[in-house]
Amino acid sequence: MVLADLGADVVRVTRPGSALVVPDADRPDLGAEQRNPWDVLNRNRPAVGVDLRQPGGVRLVVDLADGADVLVEGFRPGVAERFGLGPDDLRSRNDRLIYGRMTGWGRTGPLAERVGHDLNYLALAGVLAHLGRLDQPPTPPLNVVADFGGGGMLLAVGVLAALVERSTSGRGQVVDAAMVDGSALLMAPLFGAWASGFWSAERGTNLLDSGAPFYDCYRCADGGWVSVAAIEAPFFAALLDGLDLDPDAVGEQYDRTRWDALRRSLTERFAGRSRDEWAERFAGLDACVAPVLDMGEAPEHPHARARGSFVDVDGVPQPAPAPRFDRTPTGPVEPACAGDDPVEVLGSWGIGADRVRGLIADGVVG
Numbered sequence: 001m002v003l004a005d006l007g008a009d010v011v012r013v014t015r016p017g018s019a020l021v022v023p024d025a026d027r028p029d030l031g032a033e034q035r036n037p038w039d040v041l042n043r044n045r046p047a048v049g050v051d052l053r054q055p056g057g058v059r060l061v062v063d064l065a066d067g068a069d070v071l072v073e074g075f076r077p078g079v080a081e082r083f084g085l086g087p088d089d090l091r092s093r094n095d096r097l098i099y100g101r102m103t104g105w106g107r108t109g110p111l112a113e114r115v116g117h118d119l120n121y122l123a124l125a126g127v128l129a130h131l132g133r134l135d136q137p138p139t140p141p142l143n144v145v146a147d148f149g150g151g152g153m154l155l156a157v158g159v160l161a162a163l164v165e166r167s168t169s170g171r172g173q174v175v176d177a178a179m180v181d182g183s184a185l186l187m188a189p190l191f192g193a194w195a196s197g198f199w200s201a202e203r204g205t206n207l208l209d210s211g212a213p214f215y216d217c218y219r220c221a222d223g224g225w226v227s228v229a230a231i232e233a234p235f236f237a238a239l240l241d242g243l244d245l246d247p248d249a250v251g252e253q254y255d256r257t258r259w260d261a262l263r264r265s266l267t268e269r270f271a272g273r274s275r276d277e278w279a280e281r282f283a284g285l286d287a288c289v290a291p292v293l294d295m296g297e298a299p300e301h302p303h304a305r306a307r308g309s310f311v312d313v314d315g316v317p318q319p320a321p322a323p324r325f326d327r328t329p330t331g332p333v334e335p336a337c338a339g340d341d342p343v344e345v346l347g348s349w350g351i352g353a354d355r356v357r358g359l360i361a362d363g364v365v366g
Helices: 055-066 079-083 087-091 118-124 144-169 179-186 188-195 233-243 256-270 275-281 302-307 342-347 353-361
Strands: 012-014 047-049 070-073 098-103 174-178 215-219 225-229 289-291 310-313 316-319
Touching: 047 342, 055 087, 055 353, 070 144, 079 087, 087 098, 098 144, 118 144, 118 179, 144 174, 144 179, 174 179, 179 188, 215 256, 225 275, 233 256, 275 289, 342 353
Parallel strands: 012 047, 070 098, 098 174
Antiparallel strands: 215 225, 225 289, 310 316
16 A cells, blocks of 8 residues: 555455455445445555466466566465475566565564464564553554555565665665564664663553653543653653642652652643643643644644645545655545456556456456
8 A cells, every 4th residue: 555655556366256346335326336445454556366276367467476576475484485486486486586475473583374363463563562561461553564654664675675686786686574573673772771670561551651740642542642851851841731730749750669650640630621621731842742642633733734644545534655856746545446447457557458357257367
């Protein structure tokens, strides 16, 4: 999705039928050719269903790879090779091909063949043990860390780096991205803090894991929440000012013996007003205080609207492409389709319409 957002011409090769979305009970109008804007992850990248168990399906993917800059695959180790679609197979025909490989555990090591999901990769990478509050179990941080941050985003970076290198060497290469590796990489500064003795193994006792009362979230009178991240002294002073707390009574910010009392004071003060009242109170203060917004509220915030941080696609608000460029703007966002026309999709990649219709008739293309 990120590469497509940035302007790449992407086609997804899926299992036959998996590109289709069954009409929702609340959306009986959804037909096979209609746009599917709520499938945000698959925006800007049409799909074609191909049966790789048939030789015609493999030949089709080989032909697509012949004209591609990049191929990305997410099979278990060895599967692409068994299909005849491994990097050696394809790069023997297209030496400029960047071959991106995404796995959870990596392509080598004793766990390479094992199944797993985001939470498992975080667990083994030394990440999950440090997510959560004091005396509480490790907290799953959605699946944004391993799947999308340490996985997809890292692979995208690798692909772009390989394209830059190709501009001088003229040759493609394999980009091997593993979610367990990428998750550990995101923790790089904290591994340094651990080695120096600055970071404790006990969750919820450190500066950035809810251990510090000035880096946490607080419940407000209306049940909403505010985030507080007043790490530096000037911001901490502004926090106390906004809450009408006496700095002399609070004491030294980093005196841990006073943290429990400070947390009680912050909890009591924030509980006295609504979330939005606190947002208004801190609007003019550099105190690192912000309201906690949900996905329905975030696109409507004045800052997001001013920046155009979100776009509306057929009535579905979603994050706008990022980052931004001054000379080559991204967009527009095209929604996923509930059934792309394979003749049109493959035709844009140079595959003739008669051949596509024949593949459809043979059951090779869905």
